[in-house]
Amino acid sequence: MPRPGFVLEVDKSTPPILFWRGENFSLEKLPAGRSRVIYAPEPLPAIEDVDGAIRHALLNPIEQDPLPEQLFPGMKLTIAFDDVSLPLPKMQRPDIRQRVIEAVLDMAAEAGVDDVHIISALALHRRMTEAELRHAVGDRVYDAFAPRGTLYQHDAEDPDNLSYLGTTPHGEDVEINKRAAESDLLVYVNINLVAMDGGWKSTATGLSSYKSLRHHHNPETMIHSRSFMDQHRSELHKSNWRMGKVLLDSGVKVFQIETTLNTDTFPSPFGFLAKREWEWKPSDRMTFLASTKALNRTPTRLARKIFHSIEAPHQMTSVQAGDVEAVHRITTEHVYKQQLVEVKGQTDILTLGIPYISPYNVHSILNPILVMCMGLGYYFNMYKGMPLVREGGVIIMTHPTQPDFHPVHHPSYIDFFEQVLADTTDPHVMSQKWEKQYAEDEWYKHLYRTTYAYHGVHPFYMWYWGSHALQHCSRIIIVGGDPKTVRRLGFVPASTMDDALEIASDVVGRAPTITHLHAPPLMVADVS
Amino acid sequence: MARDDAPWKPSNLAKAARIGELVERITHPIAKRTYRKGFPYLPPTIPLGVEVPEDKPTLGADYDTDWARRSSAKFVRKGLVNGPIRLAVRGLASPKVYGVDRLHDLAQLKDPPPLIFTPNHHSHLDTAVMAVAVPEPWRSKLVVAAAADYFFDKRWKATMAALALNAIPIDREVTGRKSSDMIKELIDDGWSLMIYPEGGRSPDGWGQDFKGGAAYLSARTGAAVVPVFIDGTGALFGKGMKRPKIGTTKVVFGAPMRALEDENTRRFSARIEAEVAELGDESLTDFWTARQRSARNESTKLTGPEYTGWRRQWALSERREMGTAGLRRRQKRRWPDIGN
Amino acid sequence: MDAVRIGRSNDLVVQMKALKISRKTAKFAVARLMSPVSTIGAAKFGPLSLVNESAPTMPNAEGWHRIQPRLTGICGSDLSLVEGHASTYFDDWVSFPFVPGHEVVADCDDGRRVVLEPVLGHACRGLPLPFEGAAPGDGDDYAHLVGGHLEPGIQTGFCSSTGGGWATELIAHDSQLHEVPDSMSDEQAVLVEPAAGGIHAALATWPAVQAAIQRGETPIVAVLGAGSMGLCAIAGLRRYVPQVRIIVGARYPHQQAFARSLGADVVVPAAELARAVRRESGGHIVGDYLSGGCHATIDAVGSSDSIMDCLKFTRPRGRVVLLGMPAVVSLDLTGLWHRETALIGAYTYGTESMPDGTKRHTFDLAIETAADCQLNRLVSATYRLDDYQNALAHAAGAGRRGAVKIVFDLRASDARNKKETN
Known part of the structure; x- marks a missing residue:
């Protein structure tokens, strides 16, 4: 029986706590008597018969007819799937998307459907490489569809392949992939790693264009999303749901298939990363010592390569299909069941160990902007109720934060770092002053459409992601970060955790309470 | 006294302490440095607010012996039993085996049924003697119920017991659900069981009351119980003896028994006990005398006379005198027969 | 309790769970070598082992009882045994x-709910008392500790006949038992023995x-070390020794706080004690020594360094009381000789001559003290018996880990709660 999440009150007997530091980790002693550590619930047991469960979900959808009944010869069927940003780290083969898509295709073949397109719903993310596509959908699907040109990636900058469906009552434009909009049935294959994913966000964001996205990917919405993980209190989700309504009204028929994974994040030798420190076995301690010492001497490039080759032993805990909203309600329950940890009260200082990976740097580099996004956008938002850190509190992150950018994946990030951040770190100001220029830059568009680059506007979105945290906290400290880079981000560099706590003390006093989010594996703190 | 070695010499402990001090002088600085580094060089300390879950026990009654019944382990065991164990048993105890003919009919069957052997228990030698004395085809498919608290308390002991004797752990006092399920499975698989219904070695040379385990298992699995009396092992290597003595032993097998209709476990168990006692009588006297005494209900009980104290011990020595088994007495030196 | 009849005799054999120290030289050596690094290792590979076996049998004498521990403390002397550090002095006394x-x-x-006065004195060994109303610890000839109808053993917890507290059951003699008043919690009661x-x-x-009082001076007593024994000594000084000014050297902040609350007048870090x-x-300070110093010192550490320090700041013809068990130490005793310092041991309890001239039994004083001073505060953590490795590690690192007294909690133990059969 997996144990639920756990909030540890740190005392003098508590061993030092594991902090991620990018492509490495360290053990940090937290002050006794006023610190606590939030541990994620242990991975839930997986569904044993995955294929059977998928089939069952397709045959018994929620508030919709069984999938085979919706399929007919001569129809246009489009299958859209989540892109490379999910799950993290990538899961061991076979990927759950492959299993679901194959099950859908089986039924389509039986029903005599010939016109099938499979689209990677990547919005403004970078395109997936062939290897990544093969990993996600499997070789069988790839070899059958890619050569025919019917397995391809959504292009948010291709005016010929977008269709404008109108506006929401709030005046938000809704524009999505033309093929998806014109299909008789759009089957969306989703992976719900966190409560933010899925629902109408899958289609209304994943298959849309900049024109549509800008209505909810902006500082105003982000600040009023409290948090992204709680869809009922998230402006981001409300906007997506309004857009979903427009989609429905304009006749787009969506068959949503959502899956949830457990938090079995690290394969065996790295199992200690998800363990509670006092339960480390001698082998865990050996692995920790050996790997930290080795990683200290390993060139960063090689370390990245090693880490990005980690494949998680994630396993499916639920699959449900049918009506988008009905399905997503159940999915969210499953995600919460895996991730929710009850936490009493806020804290003065929130400490976060930033790992090597975020949704936006798979097989890539966690550049300084993504460090900010990971800490302030994701980890800060891992709450329900109220943020873990009190208003006016301090966030301390640990990450090397080198000014390293992946030139192919993140070209606009480099300019954003050099130009925009040099000018301002205020999300509102930059959205007024700089966003348009980056969104419409032809070179960025070209790179996005033809190579493997994120859209020009993407770094802005990353920065907006952290808007609420920037407004909420009075100081952000990065331990071990490159000082110049950290200052450029508007944060304070510190060399050690003790230094960071000293630096924080003039904001939060000499004896602040400290909370450490022991992630990954991911969890959502239910703060009351 | 605190020490039973020569108390006028410095004790081993004192010597060890002196050596320890010397070694410590060298290792202490290194140890101190390691100690200062703490976790993760040292095991983590447990935070106060954390309830340490009890380790799932993997020893004692929870020791998993499945591996010992794989073919490779069987092969090793065959070598052990027929080699060193047989030699040792012969050298130490020279067992004479009687009554195997009572099992003859069953052995002739195409599919000999699994049996439950229930010997009396005086010595660790019993198991080894039985491992050698039990006739084929049961010998090679014999598991031995061994006290979980004694044979399975340390990993090395458990491994040895499981490998060499095909022992399975069982609680002395109550046959727990888990143990009995496991045994049922084994018997259903065709394994025969040897179990000491007394639950432990005799503390004083007399037997102890039989516990109901064997009878219960027989009723539950349908396997017949074969009563066995082992004589002499107590004198050779009884409880509390530090090293075994050399002597002779006797093993008498009885006829297979089953619970009668409407006989409950308790009564069946008593009947097994009586049968073992009668076999004991048989081994001390002869078949006919034993029968007669049994018919008159005069067989000496396994558990010995009712009285306590020295008379009990006295009666025991009497009994041992009667038997041929036991210590190998030195032949009385006789004058050479040079003829008249 | 599982009770089993052996043969035809009517002796009940009671099963118990116990931690047992056996006299295995190699294991003592291993424990000793491991202990500086890992107490868990010393506990795992050393002479200590967790056993399930029959409880000790009652001696054939009047006044013996079976007692089932509720709480049992881990004492420094126990720990030094587990870590293989005990002096070989005890070899023939246990x-x-x-x-x-x-x-x-x-x-x-x-x-009854009782606290145990562990010393196995004359009464429980069936020997004549040295004087009327003597406590187990009284008497000027220790021959009785190795005689009578028990195996040798200075006290319960070092004797193979009686068993000890790290078990679900042991036997004790009437002369060792003191009833605990209902108003007193188990946590207070478990500190009665250290308090004594x-x-x-x-x-x-x-x-x-x-x-000092007779000379009209304010008597100053220094206490070095504020583990559970040191703290109990502070409480005892404050309650039973009139007019003293107590100066405490304690290493850890939580010890300092406890020392203050138990009545110390001046509390400083241990390293600053001499100057305090x-x-x-x-x-003056002459060389390493004070020219004068305090009138008496209680050394509740018991290492070479601590004894040396105590000798340095105790005034000539003063008194140093060794409360911590010292084992083998190396000392430069020139100062002791020159200053005519009295260095005395304080092992046990018995009948005390109080400052006002009355005679009291130490355990009675201790029961009062444990209740009045709320000594239950000193119990920092409780452990199950089968979690003994962590418990011992916690006890060994008590100061560093903000703890004082670590105890085994046997109240929920399975073996203890089984109903008597037979």
Whole structure:
């Protein structure tokens, strides 16, 4: 029986706590008597018969007819799937998307459907490489569809392949992939790693264009999303749901298939990363010592390569299909069941160990902007109720934060770092002053459409992601970060955790309470 | 006294302490440095607010012996039993085996049924003697119920017991659900069981009351119980003896028994006990005398006379005198027969 | 309790769970070598083992009881045994294998809740008392500790006949049992034994204190070390020795706080104790030594360094009381010789001569003290018996980990709660 999440009150007997530091980790002693550590619930047991469960979900959808009944010869069927940003780290083969898509295709073949397109719903993310596509959908699907040109990636900058469906009552434009909009049935294959994913966000964001996205990917919405993980209190989700309504009204028929994974994040030798420190076995301690010492001497490039080759032993805990909203309600329950940890009260200082990976740097580099996004956008938002850190509190992150950018994946990030951040770190100001220029830059568009680059506007979105945290906290400290880079981000560099706590003390006093989010594996703190 | 070695010499402990001090002088600085580094060089300390879950026990009654019944382990065991164990048993105890003919009919069957052997228990030698004395085809498919608290308390002991004797752990006092399920499975698989219904070695040379385990298992699995009396092992290597003595032993097998209709476990168990006692009588006297005494209900009980104290011990020595088994007495030196 | 009849005799054999120390030289050596690095290792591979076996049998004499511990403390002397550091002095005064544990609050088979006075004195060995009303610890000839109808053993917890507190069951004699008043919690009661030790040491300073009072000086007593024994000594000084000014050297902040709350007047980090004593008592520092110093000192550490320090700041013809068990130490005793310092041990308790001239039993004083001073505060953590490796590690690192007294909690133990059969 997996144990639920756990909030540890740190005392003098508590061993030092594991902090991620990018492509490495360290053990940090937290002050006794006023610190606590939030541990994620242990991975839930997986569904044993995955294929059977998928089939069952397709045959018994929620508030919709069984999938085979919706399929007919001569129809246009489009299958859209989540892109490379999910799950993290990538899961061991076979990927759950492959299993679901194959099950859908089986039924389509039986029903005599010939016109099938499979689209990677990547919005403004970078395109997936062939290897990544093969990993996600499997070789069988790839070899059958890619050569025919019917397995391809959504292009948010291709005016010929977008269709404008109108506006929401709030005046938000809704524009999505033309093929998806014109299909008789759009089957969306989703992976719900966190409560933010899925629902109408899958289609209304994943298959849309900049024109549509800008209505909810902006500082105003982000600040009023409290948090992204709680869809009922998230402006981001409300906007997506309004857009979903427009989609429905304009006749787009969506068959949503959502899956949830457990938090079995690290394969065996790295199992200690998800363990509670006092339960480390001698082998865990050996692995920790050996790997930290080795990683200290390993060139960063090689370390990245090693880490990005980690494949998680994630396993499916639920699959449900049918009506988008009905399905997503159940999915969210499953995600919460895996991730929710009850936490009493806020804290003065929130400490976060930033790992090597975020949704936006798979097989890539966690550049300084993504460090900010990971800490302030994701980890800060891992709450329900109220943020873990009190208003006016301090966030301390640990990450090397080198000014390293992946030139192919993140070209606009480099300019954003050099130009925009040099000018301002205020999300509102930059959205007024700089966003348009980056969104419409032809070179960025070209790179996005033809190579493997994120859209020009993407770094802005990353920065907006952290808007609420920037407004909420009075100081952000990065331990071990490159000082110049950290200052450029508007944060304070510190060399050690003790230094960071000293630096924080003039904001939060000499004896602040400290909370450490022991992630990954991911969890959502239910703060009351 | 605190020490039973020569108390006028410095004790081993004192010597060890002196050596320890010397070694410590060298290792202490290194140890101190390691100690200062703490976790993760040292095991983590447990935070106060954390309830340490009890380790799932993997020893004692929870020791998993499945591996010992794989073919490779069987092969090793065959070598052990027929080699060193047989030699040792012969050298130490020279067992004479009687009554195997009572099992003859069953052995002739195409599919000999699994049996439950229930010997009396005086010595660790019993198991080894039985491992050698039990006739084929049961010998090679014999598991031995061994006290979980004694044979399975340390990993090395458990491994040895499981490998060499095909022992399975069982609680002395109550046959727990888990143990009995496991045994049922084994018997259903065709394994025969040897179990000491007394639950432990005799503390004083007399037997102890039989516990109901064997009878219960027989009723539950349908396997017949074969009563066995082992004589002499107590004198050779009884409880509390530090090293075994050399002597002779006797093993008498009885006829297979089953619970009668409407006989409950308790009564069946008593009947097994009586049968073992009668076999004991048989081994001390002869078949006919034993029968007669049994018919008159005069067989000496396994558990010995009712009285306590020295008379009990006295009666025991009497009994041992009667038997041929036991210590190998030195032949009385006789004058050479040079003829008249 | 599982009770099994052996043969035809009517002896009940009771099964118990116990931690047992056996006399295995190699294991002592291993424990000793491992202990500086890992107490868990010393506990795992050393002479200590967790066993399930029959409880000790009752001696054939009057006044014996089966008692089932509720809480049992882990004492420094127990720990040094587990870590293989015990002095070989004890080799002939104890009987292996034994179950350690002498700070016991237990349920007695006659229904009382009792604390155990561990010393196995004349009464329980069936020997004549040295004087009327003598406590187990009284008497000037220790021959009785190795005689009578028990195996040798200075006290319960070092004797193979009686068992010890780190078990679900042991036997104890009437003369060892003191009923605990209902108003007293188990956590208070488990500290009665250490409190008795501390009070005994505190009263051992009386001759020096008395001399100071007679000279019209304010008697100053320094206490070095504020583990559970040191803290108990502070409580004893404050309660039973009149007029003293108590100066405490304690290493860890939580120890300092406890020392203050138990009545210490001046509390400083251990390393600053000598200068603190000089500030209080006046005088010079000559070399390493104070020219004067405090009237008496209680050393509740018991290492070479601590004894050396105590000798340095105790005034000439003063008194140093050794409360911590020292084992083998190396000392430069020139100062002791020159200053005519009295260096005395304070092991145990018995009948005390109080400053006002009355005679009291130390354990009675300790029961009062444990309740009045709320000594239950000193119980920092409780462990199950089968979690003994962590418990011992916690006890060994008590100071560093913000703890004082670690105890085994046997109240929920399975073996204990089984109903008597047969």
